[in-house]
Amino acid sequence: MLLSIDTNSKTVKGQKQGYMTGILYLAPFTLSGINLCPMAEKAKCHKACLNTAGRGAFNSIQRARLKKTQYFNNERELFMLELVRDINALIRKAKREDFIPIVRLNGTSDIRYENIKFNHNGKLSTIFEAFPDIQFYDYTKISNRRNIPDNYDLTYSYSGIAGYQKYVQIAINAGMRIATVFRNRSDIPETFLNMRVVDGDNSDLRHLDAHGVVVALYAKGKARNDMSGFVVG
Numbered sequence: 001m002l003l004s005i006d007t008n009s010k011t012v013k014g015q016k017q018g019y020m021t022g023i024l025y026l027a028p029f030t031l032s033g034i035n036l037c038p039m040a041e042k043a044k045c046h047k048a049c050l051n052t053a054g055r056g057a058f059n060s061i062q063r064a065r066l067k068k069t070q071y072f073n074n075e076r077e078l079f080m081l082e083l084v085r086d087i088n089a090l091i092r093k094a095k096r097e098d099f100i101p102i103v104r105l106n107g108t109s110d111i112r113y114e115n116i117k118f119n120h121n122g123k124l125s126t127i128f129e130a131f132p133d134i135q136f137y138d139y140t141k142i143s144n145r146r147n148i149p150d151n152y153d154l155t156y157s158y159s160g161i162a163g164y165q166k167y168v169q170i171a172i173n174a175g176m177r178i179a180t181v182f183r184n185r186s187d188i189p190e191t192f193l194n195m196r197v198v199d200g201d202n203s204d205l206r207h208l209d210a211h212g213v214v215v216a217l218y219a220k221g222k223a224r225n226d227m228s229g230f231v232v233g
Helices: 009-017 059-074 076-096 162-173 221-225
Strands: 003-005 019-024 100-104 118-120 123-125 135-140 152-157 178-182 195-199 214-218
Touching: 003 076, 009 019, 019 076, 059 076, 076 100, 076 118, 162 178
Parallel strands: 019 100, 100 135, 135 152, 152 178, 178 214, 195 214
Antiparallel strands: 003 019, 118 123
């Protein structure tokens, strides 16, 4: 399957709130030869990427993500149709187990899925149009994404890099919530960027958070030792 269903220790927490999460993990940045994270160099997040956290540390997982990414890059129409099948499978599984299905498309990438159309049931559609009743969500470092469908929730991803701050300001001005990675839980303040800070590690259900807040996460994997400025603290 393209989707991983609640294999992430954080998304599993969402089950306590009645949600079952399907996440698409691809090879981030330029690992596939095509850059799927266009703001990664400006934000300096590519070295601290969660791609290698948790199960991502296994070579078999990395090979699978690379294979899926090559499929996405080279056979886009077939890839999207298979993604449709996987989302339908998630919907059936969630119904059997009495959960609400929710989908995160950019587990380890930053793709503008709102711009990708494919032939679905005889007409060109985005994945959001194919599933109008399903909630999708993502984190993104692309601050100027527009024409976002109602069933797609975006949280902007912060970096402290000086050259990145103009993009952060665009996201703040747009009223987006801002996900911020702190080095330690003890580093998390009550306010940041003149915004109220909320705990983002109790689940991955960002669409339930208010807009205009900072969502505090804490560093995992390689991010613990990141000194680029991406991680705060």
